[in-house]
Amino acid sequence: MGKILEVKNLVTKFYTSDGVVNAINGVSFDLEEGETLGIVGESGSGKSVTMMSVLRLIPSPPGKIEEGEAIFTSFGASHDLLTLDETAMRDVRGGQIGMVFQDPISTLNPIMTIGEQISETITRHLRVSNDEARQQTIKLLTQVGIPDPELRYKSYPFQFSGGMRQRVVIAIAIACSPQIIIADEPTTALDVTIQAQIVDLFKRLSEALNAAVIWITHDLGVVAGIAERVLVMYGGRIAEIALVDDLYEHPQHPYTVGLLGALPKLDEEETKRLVSIRGAPPDLLIPLKHCPFSWRCDYAFERCWEEIPPQIKVGPRHEVSCFYDLEKGGPRDV
Amino acid sequence: MSENNILVAVDNLKKYFPITGGMWGRQVGTVKAVDGVTFAIQAGETLGLVGESGCGKSTTGRAILLLHEPTSGRVTFDGEDLTKLSSSEVRKLRPKMQMIFQDPYASLNPRHNVGKIVGEPLVINGVMKKGSQEYKDKVAELLKLVGLDPGYVRRFPHEFSGGQRQRIGIARALSLHPSFIVCDEPISALDVSIQAQVVNLLQDLQEQMGLTYLFIAHDLSMVKHISHRIAVMYLGRLMELAGRIELFEDPLHPYTQSLNSAVPVPNPRLERQRKSFILKGDPPSPANPPPGCVFHTRCPLAINECTTRVPEFREMRPGHFVACHLADEAGSSKIPEQTVLASVVD
Amino acid sequence: MAVKEMTPHDADSLLEVEQTFGDRLRYLGRLLWRDKSGMIGLLMFLTVVFAAVFAPVVSTYPPLEQNLRDSKQPPAWYAEGSWDHPFGTDNLGRDIYSRVIYGARVSLTVGFFGVMIAGTLGLLIGSIAGFSGGRTDSTIMGVINLILALPYLLFVVFIAAILGRSLINVILIFGITDSPIFARVTRGEVLRMRQSGYVESAIAAGAKTPRIIFDHIMPNLIGPLITLATFEMSAMIFYEAGLGFLGLSVPPSVPSWGNMLAAGRGYLTTAPWLSPFPGLALVWTAVGLNLLGDWLRDVLDPRLRRSRK
Incomplete structure (x- = not known):
């Protein structure tokens, strides 16, 4: 399997009236063909901004991508998405890369029928007649589980429930058989039973399309069920990236350990006290010269206050940005 | 747990909201937000109230505190029927029952400083004079x-983060030494690492001050963590109520079972093994609830009776209540293991 | 037990914190300095206020003093003009510069008191509508919408014809006809706040209605109403000039910008400098007030200030 997306040293800043927000401070990761990558982080960790930067959807001003590359390899050809011209980029967005956002209401146009919106995406990216687009749209609606697709073709977004709207957004995202689907908190606004429906739908669709999925969320539970590999973000940097079992069973970053400890376990018998992470995440207006987790970390030592830890490889497909080796119980030799 | 230990009792509580329309505000319909809910909370315990959005869990909490005037039913607090009291008598009882709000951004007046926010209940109830040394010490x-x-x-x-604001809200609720606090989704607006801080704080305070909580949430795992007993609500009615372990290990109502299986577990191996029952469709609108059992439109086990007759909320086992026609000791209300219900797709 | 929240970084980011009233003023000052257009607006408006208050000092001639020998003298930069009358004189030989200065008095009086009356009435009516809700609310709002739908000018002409031309009448007319706008904004804000978390929280703490109104709702109304008042004041000053131009405002002898514009109209070909100066004064005031209002809108909402972690 080849790498379909390689992000290298991405830096994004927002120039606001309050100062410079250091949203992304050097993020590197890759995505394999057909793989599902979960990006986990709290608000302000940069998980959404990372993907918005890759798609060049950062509102500018105030946002600006300062550095980095995002190499997208499709059908043997590689392009840097960050330098691609805008016309080509529009073809990529919604074509080779499908997108699903948290809030389906703001994604859908309220005065167009959902059928029109889906077929518009199809005709924009593929060379098909209107009639073919319509046929394909109805097929897509069936595929995402909307009952009576012929009838629903003519419905407007407000006539749908939240879960159904999200299905429509998914239909638009997969309309052009994308190689990557980026889902930014697609289930956060939904109830658990509806979330389960959408997660299930996603799993089956990505398998059927053999598309790679980037699933951005704050919910470590959802990621455990859907992702093959997980990337944990903190303070605009990658804290840890590992295969899903590795991450949950052998977390290497004190932040990951803290996050997992902060979650109640549904399978636990006795009520244990939750492990909380003290303090608050970094203020991104202040550029840091040291680890952004240092003042919340139980293991921080001098070096953590002096330099920013790089992404250190600690195992096959396991990288962590931390100077402290939790397993050894002392500083790492790097 | 004996009967006389009950601090809060809710008996057949109903809260209907009128739907108005037209220029002169005629009533064109009714939202049955809470439609006949009965439960009791023991002193010192945490009762979890879970359900999806629009199921009426927040309205229940507010109706208990009379922030929404109940349409009918009784709310007994410490032996007194609140619905029979005059508004000034209710105000006298307010210090004993407080609320922690979901949105720490909206529930603090943006023009008041932290001292004023935390101390206001003391001033309102004439406990202390504003600006006195005693008052300043208390706020600190x-x-x-x-x-x-x-x-x-x-x-x-506005100078604080979400977690800190929620702490301010908690300090305010505690200022009058309440015995009962309704926690209305106090952590759902917060980040995971901050959630744990607030939940731990709530538990510590309960231990220190002997507080009784009604903990309202949609996050089942957190409810299980903090509650002693849990009530499950759906479309204005209670579906099931049981001890926390029993509710998770032996849920009787099909809704509880599917809710349980829909909650993602932060454990990838477990997640892969788990059989999940995925409910079909969306919850109906509380403005137009289905007849009979409100859950029958999504229930995989529904029989004819469910569409016509409202199931009674009955005590199946000691302390384990359920509202389902099928519930019995033989396990007729259990969704069969092999029935992995697919969503609407197939 | 509970974890201490302060970190070195919190401390850093909290440096810019408002502790006392003085701090808040300084903070406002900094915001004003940062937003240059707000600064300019404030300065423009203050010059008008200064002119109005110190008119006898700033002006060079009494505004009513006629001097027919010097009539229709052009401004100073014309060949025939002199610095004795920097903006020239009108058909009756009155000094235009001094009359523009005195005109600020009329405009500001109308604007200020008009807004005060409209604001007070609107606040009262809007609060009643917002608080009582139901039938009362729909009735009040129905009447208000009816008033807003009436052709404004016709209404004013009608009242002016009955009550006659005087400064007080103009203020009353503006105060009454403009109050629906304040009422609508007040009602909307009251409705929004009644459902807000902090009002609910106050009720849960046992607060009585007066406390909720005066401690929670009124202070939060001040911001939007002051902003609205700024814009409405600028509008009223314009309307007053319009009425003056139509001969429906203060008596013609009073130096008001509207009257001066009307008087200058007849001499546009022979003495074109008569109307531009009151016109420019109007524009100056209106631009200043609007810039100020824009800035106030942003500043008076504490939620728009940066939240700190």
Whole structure:
């Protein structure tokens, strides 16, 4: 399997009236063909901004991508998405890369029928007649589980429930058989039973399309069920990236350990006290010269206050940005 | 747990909201937000109330505190029927029952500083004079209690993070030494690492001050963590109520079972093995609830009776209540293991 | 037990914190300095206020003093003009510069008191509508919408014809006809706040209605109403000039910008400098007030200030 997306040293800043927000401070990761990558982080960790930067959807001003590359390899050809011209980029967005956002209401146009919106995406990216687009749209609606697709073709977004709207957004995202689907908190606004429906739908669709999925969320539970590999973000940097079992069973970053400890376990018998992470995440207006987790970390030592830890490889497909080796119980030799 | 230990009792509580329309505000319909809910909370315990959005869990909490006038039914607090009291008598009882709000951004007045926010209940109820040394000490003590620096008194809510604001809200609720607190989704607006801080704080305070909580949430795992008993609500009615372990290990109502299986577990191996029952469709609108059992439109086991007759909320086992026609000791209300219900797709 | 929240970084980011009233003023000052257009607006408006208050000192001639020998003298930069009358004189030989200065008095009086009356009435009516809700609310709002739908000018002409031309009448007319706008904004804000978390929280703490109104709702109304008042004041000053131009405002002898514009109209070909100066004064005031209002809108909402972690 080849790498379909390689992000290298991405830096994004927002120039606001309050100062410079250091949203992304050097993020590197890759995505394999057909793989599902979960990006986990709290608000302000940069998980959404990372993907918005890759798609060049950062509102500018105030946002600006300062550095980095995002190499997208499709059908043997590689392009840097960050330098691609805008016309080509529009073809990529919604074509080779499908997108699903948290809030389906703001994604859908309220005065167009959902059928029109889906077929518009199809005709924009593929060379098909209107009639073919319509046929394909109805097929897509069936595929995402909307009952009576012929009838629903003519419905407007407000006539749908939240879960159904999200299905429509998914239909638009997969309309052009994308190689990557980026889902930014697609289930956060939904109830658990509806979330389960959408997660299930996603799993089956990505398998059927053999598309790679980037699933951005704050919910470590959802990621455990859907992702093959997980990337944990903190303070605009990658804290840890590992295969899903590795991450949950052998977390290497004190932040990951803290996050997992902060979650109640549904399978636990006795009520244990939750492990909380003290303090608050970094203020991104202040550029840091040291680890952004240092003042919340139980293991921080001098070096953590002096330099920013790089992404250190600690195992096959396991990288962590931390100077402290939790397993050894002392500083790492790097 | 004996009967006389009951601090709060809710008996057939109903809260209907009128739907008005037209220029002169005619009533064109009714939202049955809470439609006949009965439960009791023991002193010192945490009762979890879970359900999806629009199921009426928040309205229940507010109706208990009379922030929404109940349409009918009784709310008994410490032996007194609140629905029979005059508004001034209710005000006298308010210090005993407080609320922690979901949105720490909206529930703090943006023009008041932290000292004023935390101390206001003391002034309102004439406990202390504003500006007195006693008052200042009390506000400082409350801030310390919830883990905030007392030096923050002059700062304004917008200068704080979500977790800190929720602490301010908790300090305010605690200022009058309440015995009962309704926690209305106090952590759902917060980040995971901050959620744990607030939940731990709530548990510590319960231990220190002997508080009784009604903990309202949609997050089942957190409810299981903090509650002693859990009630499950759907479309204005209670579906099931049981001890926390029993509700998870032996849920009787099909809704509880599917809710349980829909909650993602932060454990990838477990997640892969788990059989999940995925409910079909969306919950119906509370403005137009289905007849009979409100859950029958999504229930995989529904029989004819469910569409016509409202199931009674009955005590199947000691302390385990369920509202389902099928529930019996033989397990007729259990969704069969092999029935992995697919969503609407197939 | 509970975890201490302060970190070195919190401390850093909290440096800019408002502790006392003085701090808040300084903070406002900094915001004003940062937003240059707000600064300019404030300065423009203050010059008008200064002119109005110190008119006898600033002006060079009494505004009513006629001097027919010097009539229709052009401004100073014309060949025939002199610095004795920097903006020239009108058909009756009155000094235009001094009359523009005195005109600020009329405009500001109308604007200020008009807004005060409209604001007070609107606040009262809007609060009643917002608080009582139901039938009362729909009735009040129905009447208000009816008033807003009436052709404004016709209404004013009608009242002016009955009550006659005087400064007080103009203020009353503006105060009454403009109050629906304040009422609508007040009602909307009251409705929004009644459902807000902090009002609910106050009720849960046992607060009585007066406390909720005066401690929670009124202070939060001040911001939007002051902003609205700024814009409405600028509008009223314009309307007053319009009425003056139509001969429906203060008596013609009073130096008001509207009257001066009307008087200058007849001499546009022979003495074109008569109307531009009151016109420019109007534009100056209106631009200043609007810039100020824009800035106030942003500043008076504490939620728009940066939240600190």
